[in-house]
Amino acid sequence: MDFLDKLSLVDGPFFWTVLGAGIAGGAFLLFRPSWRWVLSIVVAVVVAIAVVAFIHWLLVNVLTVFPEDLPVDVLAWSVVAFSALALFLFRLPGSSWRVRSAAAGSFVAVLLFAALQINSYFGLNHTAADLLGHNVGRIPELGDEFKKVASGPLPVSAHGAGIVRRASIPGTESGFKAQDAFIYLPPAYLATNRTQLPVLVLFAGQPGRPADWLTGGLLEPTMNAFAAKHGGVAPVVVVVDPNGSDTANTMCMDSRIARADTYLAVDVPRWINSTLDVSADPRKWGVGGFSFGATCAMQMTTLHPEIYPSFIAFSGEREPSLGPDRQRTIQTAFGGDSAAFDALTPLTLMKKQSYAGHAGFIAVGTADGEFSHFATELATAARGSGFDIRQASVVGAGHSWAVAVQELPSAMDFLAPRWGITQ
Structure with a gap:
């Protein structure tokens, strides 16, 4: 099992073996010296495109599993997988058991190849343990020794690196039921004389879960590297669930869907302040996220700058959304009241209010059209409203966790002086 946990899904022997098998399997499925088979290939591709297009439309426009269209790369690899399935089925009639077995093996090889390519595009699961949730499942609960106590912090042995714990943050005020949060505690927090550190609240994408920051976002090693440069000092990071499930979408708003804004702006800060030994100075708090989570982060700062004065936005949306149909979003969440929806969006708020003294870090992949x-639009609006904005781009990256992995260190360096953390 340990071997499987360490199995790399993005490089190494397993990845390259699947790559080779996928190419060989694809060649077997495509090759058959017959003009009729050429027609079968055309039919398979056309059918695959139609099936993928329908499923994509269903997921985005009807079921609203995704708030935006999926990247072209992901759709293309999905077409490859469905084309392989069609060619496998076309091979079955009149074939020997050997040919059927070879066709089945070839289909599986192409399917695995396509799946690894999609995974590589999103950058979510680096190992089999990430995919299976083994490492995340082993993370223990936040113990009393790490909590704020009336008599002062309990003595804890100094650590060379930070640790991650899980905790349930109740929706006391909002009534919201969230999945467990994950808390990164830096080395300075684990010292006997615990210092009150800055706080960074993070959100994952949608669909997604808080654990995605640990797998795709490589949060723990990134924060440990930052802490190592600053004598063990780094923010306490709390990765929170704003949706309640992997596929739900609250848009981080108080609406007919849920009181997600109240949860994130009242329940979460209250729990952090009452449970953890962290700085009570609001200037030392920040919020961030990837994709949907980036949009949520900008909402929190523009709506509640007194709580979250700084934001980090990796590959964020233009505005909260349940799907491409804006009117459907407004109807579902606000009963068709456009004014109520618009009043809560960052672009609207940044037109009306000044955010002088606040800061934001915005990054995106250059291939994420x-x-x-x-x-660009959000950064321009933010600067116009007074934000101190730093922009970055990751060359060649699409809508991928690679943006967060590469640019989180830069975002931390940008915000460190505001948090009183010096080199």
Whole structure:
């Protein structure tokens, strides 16, 4: 089992073996010296495109599993997988058991190849343990020794690196039921004389879960590296669930869907302040996220700058959304009241209010076409409203966790002086 946990899904022997098997399997499925088979290939591709297009439309426009269209790369690899399935089925009639077995093996190889390519695009699961949730499942609960106590912090042995714990943050005020949060405690927090550190609240994408910051976002090693440069000092990071499940979408708003804004702006800060030994100075708090989580982070800072004065936005949306149909979003969440929805969006708020003295870090992949435009529009609006904005782009990256992995260190360096953390 340990071997499987360490199995890399993005490089190494397993990845390259699947790559080779996928190419060989694809060649077997494509090759058959017959003009009729050429027609079968055309039919398979056309059918695959139609099936993928329908499923994509269903997921985005009907079931609203995704708030935006999926990247072209992901759709293309999905077409490859469905084309392989069609060619496998076309091979079955009149074939020997050997040919059927070879076709089945070839289909599985192509399917695995396509799945690894999609995973590599999103950058979510680096190992089999990430995919299976083994490492995340082993993370223990936040113990009393790490909590704020009336008599002062309990003595804890100094650590060379930070640790991650899980905890349930109740929706006392909001009534919201969230999945467990994950808390990164830096080395300075684990010292006997615990210092009150800055706080960074993070959100994952949608669909997604808080654990995605540990797998795709490589949060723990990134924060440990930052702490190592600053004598063990780094923010306490709390990765929170704003949706309640992997596929739900609250848009981080108080609406007919849920009181997510109240949860994030009241329940979460209250729990952090009452449970953890952290700085009570609001200037030392920040919020961030990837994709949906980036949009949520900008909402928190523009709506509640007194709680979250700084934000980090990786590959954020233009505005909260349940899907491409804006009117459907407004109807579902606000009963068709456009004014109520608009009043809560960052772009609207940044037109009306001044955010002088506040800061934001915005990053996006250069291959993430639509989201690159969003990033430019949001950064321009933020600067116009007084934010101190730092922009970055990751060359060649699409809508991928690679943006967060590469740019989180830069975002931390940008915000460190505001948090009183010096080199």
